[in-house]
Amino acid sequence: MRSTTALLVLTMIAAMIAAACEPEPSDDAVMLDDAGEPGDADDADDAGDPGDSGDAGQPGGPTTPPSPTDLEGDVILRNRVALDMPVQLRPLAPDVELDCAAVEQDPSAHLPLASFAAGREVVLAPHEMVVVWPHEPGERPCYAVRVETEGLGARVLFWHDGEPPIQRYPASCCDVWQSVVELIPVDGGWSLDLLGNTWLVHPALD
Structure with a gap:
C-alpha cells in the first residue's frame, strides 16, 4: 500500500513539473495583415495564394468574398x-x-x-x-x-x-x-x- 501511495505522489509531482516548464504564449510577435494592421498568424498561409480569398469571414479579412x-x-x-x-x-x-x-x-x-x-x-x-x-x-x-x-x-x-x-x-x-x-x-x-x-x-x- 505504501509503495502504491508513493508511486502516485511521484507521478503527481512529475506532472506538476512538466506543466510548469511549458512556455507561456508570447505577445511580442505580431502578424501584420495586408493592410498593415495586426492580424491573425493563422491567416499567413492564405496571404500568398494568388486568387485565393480564404480570409473571408476571418478576423482581419474581408467580411464577404470580393466580386471577381x-x-x-x-x-x-x-x-x-x-x-x-x-x-x-x-x-x-x-x-x-x-x-x-x-x-x-x-x-x-x-x-x-x-x-x-x-x-x-x-x-x-x-x-x-x-x-x-x-x-x-x-x-x-x-x-x-x-x-x-x-x-x-x-x-x-x-x-x-x-x-x-x-x-x-x-x-x-x-x-x-x-x-x-x-x-x-x-x-x-x-x-x-x-x-x-x-x-x-x-x-x-x-
Missing part, C-alpha cells in the same frame, strides 16, 4: 498607401509604334516622355485597384504606360500583348497576382515606389 467581375484587364495598379492617392496614367500616344524587341532590351531608354499621351488621372482609395490601360486583346503587339504621382516621380510599365493575359480581378482585394503593380510607401513614408515584377516596372528617364 469588378475589373478586367492585363496590368493592374493597386494603392498600398493608407491615403487616397491621385495617380496620372499615361498610355502611349496613338501615333507611337514601338519596336517591341528593342524596347524590351531597355524600356527606359526607348520610352521618353514624348512617347506618351496626356492620359487620365485616377484617385485610388487604399487597396483600390485600377486597370492601367484598358484595351482589347491584339490591339498592339506591346504596351507601355507612364505612371506619375507625387512622392513617386514617374515609372514606366512595359509588357507584351497577352503577357500577362487579360483577366478579371476584384476592384479591391488583399491578393497579389503576377500582373499587379503596387504603389507602396518607402523611406518611412516620405516617398513612394512601385513594387512589381522587374520585367514590368522600369525607371522613367525624364
Whole structure:
C-alpha cells in the first residue's frame, strides 16, 4: 500500500513539473495583415495564394468574398498607401509604334516622355485597384504606360500583348497576382515606389 501511495505522489509531482516548464504564449510577435494592421498568424498561409480569398469571414479579412467581375484587364495598379492617392496614367500616344524587341532590351531608354499621351488621372482609395490601360486583346503587339504621382516621380510599365493575359480581378482585394503593380510607401513614408515584377516596372528617364 505504501509503495502504491508513493508511486502516485511521484507521478503527481512529475506532472506538476512538466506543466510548469511549458512556455507561456508570447505577445511580442505580431502578424501584420495586408493592410498593415495586426492580424491573425493563422491567416499567413492564405496571404500568398494568388486568387485565393480564404480570409473571408476571418478576423482581419474581408467580411464577404470580393466580386471577381469588378475589373478586367492585363496590368493592374493597386494603392498600398493608407491615403487616397491621385495617380496620372499615361498610355502611349496613338501615333507611337514601338519596336517591341528593342524596347524590351531597355524600356527606359526607348520610352521618353514624348512617347506618351496626356492620359487620365485616377484617385485610388487604399487597396483600390485600377486597370492601367484598358484595351482589347491584339490591339498592339506591346504596351507601355507612364505612371506619375507625387512622392513617386514617374515609372514606366512595359509588357507584351497577352503577357500577362487579360483577366478579371476584384476592384479591391488583399491578393497579389503576377500582373499587379503596387504603389507602396518607402523611406518611412516620405516617398513612394512601385513594387512589381522587374520585367514590368522600369525607371522613367525624364
